[in-house]
Amino acid sequence: xxxxxxxxxxxxxxxxxxxxxxxxxxxxxxxxxxxxxxxGDVVEQDGKxxxxxxxxxxxxxxxxxxxxxxxxxxxxxxxxxxxxxxNPQYLEMIQxxxxxFLLQNPAVNAEDIPSELVxxxxxxxxxxxxxxxxxxxxxxxAAARKIDELKLVKLIEENTEAPLLGALGTEKIxxxxxxxxxxxxx
Amino acid sequence: xxSEILGIIAMYGIVLLLAIPLGRYIGKIFxxxxxxxxxxxxxxxxxxFKIGGINPDREMTWKQHLMALLVINLFWFLLSMFVLTxxxxxxxxxxxxxxxxxxxxxxxxxxxxxxxNLQHYxxxxxxSYLGQLTLMLWQFxxxxxxxxxxxxxxxxxKERTATSLGNFYSYFVRSCTRILLPLSTIVAVxxxxxxxxxxxEGKDSITTLEGKEQLVSRGPVAAFVAIxxxxxxxxxxxxxxxxxxxxxxNYLTNMVETISLFIIPIAMVFAFGYLLKRRKLALTIYGVxxxxxxxxxxxxxxxxxxxxxxxxxxxIAQSMGSMEGKEVRFGAAASANWATYTTCTSxxxxxxxxxxxxxxxxxxxxxxxxVNCFYGGVGVGFLNFYIFMILAVFISGLMVGRTxxxxxxxxxxxxxxxxxxxxxxxxLLILAGTAIASHVYTGxxxxxxxxxxxxxxxxxxxxxxxxxxxxxxxxxxxxxxxDNTPFWNIACGIVMLMxxxxxxxxxxxxxxxxxxxxxxxxxSGTLKTDxxxxxxxxxxxxxxxxxxxxxxxxTLGPIAEYFSLYK
Numbered sequence: 031x032x033x034x035x036x037x038x039x040x041x042x043x044x045x046x047x048x049x050x051x052x053x054x055x056x057x058x059x060x061x062x063x064x065x066x067x068x069x070g071d072v073v074e075q076d077g078k079x080x081x082x083x084x085x086x087x088x089x090x091x092x093x094x095x096x097x098x099x100x101x102x103x104x105x106x107x108x109x110x111x112x113x114x115x116x117n118p119q120y121l122e123m124i125q126x127x128x129x130x131f132l133l134q135n136p137a138v139n140a141e142d143i144p145s146e147l148v149x150x151x152x153x154x155x156x157x158x159x160x161x162x163x164x165x166x167x168x169x170x171x172a173a174a175r176k177i178d179e180l181k182l183v184k185l186i187e188e189n190t191e192a193p194l195l196g197a198l199g200t201e202k203i204x205x206x207x208x209x210x211x212x213x214x215x216x
Numbered sequence: 217x218x219s220e221i222l223g224i225i226a227m228y229g230i231v232l233l234l235a236i237p238l239g240r241y242i243g244k245i246f247x248x249x250x251x252x253x254x255x256x257x258x259x260x261x262x263x264x265f266k267i268g269g270i271n272p273d274r275e276m277t278w279k280q281h282l283m284a285l286l287v288i289n290l291f292w293f294l295l296s297m298f299v300l301t302x303x304x305x306x307x308x309x310x311x312x313x314x315x316x317x318x319x320x321x322x323x324x325x326x327x328x329x330x331x332x333n334l335q336h337y338x339x340x341x342x343x344s345y346l347g348q349l350t351l352m353l354w355q356f357x358x359x360x361x362x363x364x365x366x367x368x369x370x371x372x373x374k375e376r377t378a379t380s381l382g383n384f385y386s387y388f389v390r391s392c393t394r395i396l397l398p399l400s401t402i403v404a405v406x407x408x409x410x411x412x413x414x415x416x417e418g419k420d421s422i423t424t425l426e427g428k429e430q431l432v433s434r435g436p437v438a439a440f441v442a443i444x445x446x447x448x449x450x451x452x453x454x455x456x457x458x459x460x461x462x463x464x465x466n467y468l469t470n471m472v473e474t475i476s477l478f479i480i481p482i483a484m485v486f487a488f489g490y491l492l493k494r495r496k497l498a499l500t501i502y503g504v505x506x507x508x509x510x511x512x513x514x515x516x517x518x519x520x521x522x523x524x525x526x527x528x529x530x531x532i533a534q535s536m537g538s539m540e541g542k543e544v545r546f547g548a549a550a551s552a553n554w555a556t557y558t559t560c561t562s563x564x565x566x567x568x569x570x571x572x573x574x575x576x577x578x579x580x581x582x583x584x585x586x587v588n589c590f591y592g593g594v595g596v597g598f599l600n601f602y603i604f605m606i607l608a609v610f611i612s613g614l615m616v617g618r619t620x621x622x623x624x625x626x627x628x629x630x631x632x633x634x635x636x637x638x639x640x641x642x643x644l645l646i647l648a649g650t651a652i653a654s655h656v657y658t659g660x661x662x663x664x665x666x667x668x669x670x671x672x673x674x675x676x677x678x679x680x681x682x683x684x685x686x687x688x689x690x691x692x693x694x695x696x697x698x699d700n701t702p703f704w705n706i707a708c709g710i711v712m713l714m715x716x717x718x719x720x721x722x723x724x725x726x727x728x729x730x731x732x733x734x735x736x737x738x739x740s741g742t743l744k745t746d747x748x749x750x751x752x753x754x755x756x757x758x759x760x761x762x763x764x765x766x767x768x769x770x771t772l773g774p775i776a777e778y779f780s781l782y783k
Contacts, residue, residue, distance in 0.1 A: 034284050034288070037284075041268035041270065041385065042295065045356070049352070057408065058415070061415065064408055079422055080424075083461040086426070088426060105431060108433075108456050108460055110569040112695045113572055115573075116672065117669075117671065117674065128530060143532045145535075146539040149540040152459030152542055152566075154456070159544060199219060199220060199470075200219070200546070201219070202545055
């Protein structure tokens with residue numbers, strides 16, 4: 031046992047220098063070559079910076095809304111609801127979200143609401159919704175902004191992100207990008 | 217075909233294409249053959265040995281291997297305890313996060329040193345950057361440790377009659393520098409280019425489009441996530457792990473991360489075939505593992521894509537499947553796919569919240585960890601499978617009336633006893649742990665109300681999952697469990713310790729004892745182990761020992777919940 035103690039300590043300390051230090055700094059060095067120097071993807075509009083991958087908690091009727099968040103869109107303490115599929119309290123909450131959505135979007139029928147708009151995401155920061163999730167909000171936004179519905183439908187089409195290579199994964203829309211484009215639309 | 221399904225087929229296809237050459241490469245590394253990377257790595261390894269004061273050519277017996285492993289692991293634990301309980305005043309703490317309590321630091325240290333990465337804290341608020349980098353160090357070297365000991369077992373199986381079985385430190389350093397380091401660098405660079413943060417600056421504060429303030433956590437994420445995936449570690453930088461849009465920004469990074477969590481465990485099987493020059497046996501093992509894995513995968517994917525019947529009844533459209541706790545950019549199929557990969561390999565990272573999975577999806581995740589050798593963790597997964605092979609050889613040997621031999625060595629009472637103890641340890645730790653927790657909870661449900669986020673059958677599943685994950689050294693969780701309490705921190709800590717070291721000691725002892733025995737050449741009386749018949753036998757043994765011992769517990773949890781949804 032004794033002959034293992036010194037090698038263990040010395041080897042571990044050098045591993046710390048190498049893996050926590052040199053490896054980390056090498057990756058950090060690569061990050062300095064990327065557009066935002068490894069500080070996350072941001073876009074700027076009207077002098078304000080936004081993290082494009084992080085959902086913002088839109089609540090005003092004139093914006094597209096993201097998915098519900100179990101942590102109120104707190105990007106410094108993210109998380110999901112961790113509610114199980116049979117939990118009665120949880121099911122009641124879903125029903126309330128459906129009712130609220132129908133109240134705020136009177137032109138919509140329940141069967142047109144996609145489930146992701148009333149269920150909380152895993153991170154609480156999901157930046158995306160499905161195409162149907164955006165379309166179902168069009169009437170409300172058109173009324174609030176007093177613009178033509180067709181313009182909004184076109185905007186949704188322009189901002190639709192196809193699956194990877196057109197074949198792998200889901201088709202989706204980034205809510206923040208869509209809203210930024212919406213603000214540019216005059 | 218559905219693009220979500222196509223995505224998961226592509227992921228498995230790419231893993232397999234990459235794992236075959238990687239397996240060859242790993243085989244060469246452990247066999248000390250020349251590779252084209254030697255020019256870089258020979259001097260680097262020499263530096264490690266020089267500074268470590270190690271003679272890499274000193275041959276060790278299996279007992280010396282174990283001693284070297286245990287001593288270095290003990291030092292890691294002590295160092296980890298020191299850092300985690302003193303983060304407050306140590307450097308690299310821009311967000312001013314506090315130090316950990318004693319029981320939480322114990323749980324976290326054990327968790328990372330044992331390659332489990334169960335997390336009873338949340339990364340954004342519970343760790344400084346120094347704490348994160350310390351844990352990242354364990355992610356590298358605990359994985360290297362598992363691979364080193366697996367290399368020793370390969371070596372022991374290869375030898376005709378031998379007691380000296382290579383040098384532990386040498387295998388260890390080679391695993392870290394020649395396998396984990398280059399792969400991690402590639403993955404980390406892909407992540408950085410796709411927008412995963414890699415910075416030492418603290419939280420950023422931005423104003424949203426609607427004019428509210430939003431804080432955004434950042435950090436040296438990309439370097440951490442790469443080794444988290446590759447070393448079957450699984451502990452995420454952020455609380456929600458790879459569901460977090462910074463840790464896993466898009467479908468491409470999701471594919472890369474999914475592939476990297478799976479590639480080394482599969483490659484180890486091919487490395488075995490290459491090193492022992494027994495390709496047919498390796499293919500038999502791969503076949504058994506893949507059959508089991510595919511059964512779990514298909515169960516999970518269909519269940520998650522079908523969605524929650526109780527939400528269907530509310531009259532809304534569930535075309536994306538069960539979406540609670542999942543992210544739109546991955547969808548239900550890629551989330552269930554990840555869940556199966558991560559539980560079969562003892563990785564434990566997640567890209568969706570397992571607690572919110574449908575009952576059958578959750579059960580598939582549980583079963584992956586209960587079996588724990590359909591590929592399994594880096595190095596140790598193969599050791600778990602080795603135990604089942606020894607059992608299968610013995611049982612089928614008795615059935616056909618032949619002396620049980622494996623790779624030219626007679627298997628006798630001593631090896632069988634060790635194999636049985638190790639095979640039964642896993643169910644014992646899980647079921648006894650869950651039984652104690654359930655007993656404590658039902659004794660005073662009001663006092664322990666904060667334990668369970670969900671009532672009824674699902675609450676039981678949360679406790680069962682926590683112990684299964686600890687004992688499988690997995691680290692994923694039904695995160696609704698309020699697990700940062702002294703009971704859970706200490707109980708899970710003890711389970712993780714026993715479930716890491718005993719299943720290493722057992723197979724190493726068996727391999728060491730067998731290696732020292734006289735080599736018996738194969739004859740017509742030898743039971744063939746590289747045939748489909750033997751593969752079926754091994755599958756049956758795994759099914760009986762692992763799956764059936766858990767069936768009663770599964771009935772009380774996910775199966776009961778399933779029937780309650782459809783009543």
